[in-house]
Amino acid sequence: MVLKVLTDKRGKVLKTVPKFWLHAFTAHPIIVNLLNNKDHEIFDEYLSSIEVEDNQDVSTAYSITFNFNDNAYFDNQSIAKSIIFI
Numbered sequence: 001m002v003l004k005v006l007t008d009k010r011g012k013v014l015k016t017v018p019k020f021w022l023h024a025f026t027a028h029p030i031i032v033n034l035l036n037n038k039d040h041e042i043f044d045e046y047l048s049s050i051e052v053e054d055n056q057d058v059s060t061a062y063s064i065t066f067n068f069n070d071n072a073y074f075d076n077q078s079i080a081k082s083i084i085f086i
Contacts, residue, residue, distance in 0.1 A: 003062075007052050014049070021047045038073075046071040060085040 014020045022043040026032050035043075046068045055061035061084040068077050 003052060003054050011049050011051065019044055021050065042068075042071070042073060045069075046073070055082070055084070058084055 022040060025035060025043055026040070047066060048069050049067045051065040051067065053063050053065070055063065061082065063080050063082040065078050065080040068074055068079075070077070
C-alpha cells in the first residue's frame with residue numbers, strides 16, 4: 001500500500017515533465033540497447049504512465065502496468081506484467 005501511495009504521487013509529478021519516460025528508458029545503459037526507433041516513438045508519443053502495484057497475496061510479487069494514450073499500435077490502453085520471486 002505504501003508503494004502505491006508513493007508511485008501515485010510520483011506519477012502526478014512525472015506527468016508535468018515532458019518526454020519523461022522516453023528519457024528514462026533511453027538513459028538506462030542496458031535498456032537503451034533493447035529499444036528500436038518505433039519503441040522511441042511509442043514511449044515519446046503514447047506512453048502516459050507506469051504504475052507499480054504490490055501483490056496483496058504474495059509479499060515477493062508485484063505488477064507493472066504501462067498505460068498508453070490512444071494509438072495505432074495497441075488496442076488496449078494498458079499492458080501489465082506480473083513478477084513473482086520464488
